[in-house]
Amino acid sequence: GAVVSQHPSRVICKSGTSVKIECRSLDFQATTMFWYRQFPKKSLMLMATSNEGSKATYEQGVEKDKFLINHASLTLSTLTVTSAHPEDSSFYICSVPTDSYEQYFGPGTRLTVT
């Protein structure tokens, strides 16, 4: 069964609204989770590292005020895209790393901003 879940799997929102994406670790506790973004026909780009109980670490060029990350428990991290615009339309994927440097990926969330 799935180790990491994401909700919703697809979302369409209007420009200017905010969207929250949840990433849940189902089988084990995760002090760290990663958020990736993938444009069509492109690679996965790491956006940020979500840290349980503390602030997220953002990669260079990622707007922390636009992509709010909250990791309030050992099984849940959320990514909120604030004041979404069409250029935020993308495939967002979270992952949970293991001690052996493998990562379990969520199924992804396809965001479309109209």
Add this chain to the structure above:
Amino acid sequence: AQKVTQAQTEISVVEKEDVTLDCVYETRDTTYYLFWYKQPPSGELVFLIRRNSFDEQNEISGRYSWNFQKSTSSFNFTITASQVVDSAVYFCALSEARNQGGKLIFGQGTELSVKP
């Protein structure tokens, strides 16, 4: 700097052909991990293999095989007797041991199309 390069953007083969997907990486670390993932049209990433920097043994798993050569910083992936179900985007990725929690740096991906 860490970097992963997959020079082949798209590859098209006919079923039963063998195909090799190239991956070249850059890292200053002596301890690192290399991965291959498959991304079918559904979007979900499927883990294929992990290899650490101290293990240069080639690996075979069914129709899949991997050739890791530190001398050329390459970690190539070969599919033997390809099938239509192999059609997907394949990503090579690197994780340096010193990085927090093992975050992954992905290559650009190679889109493989296997035609019947």
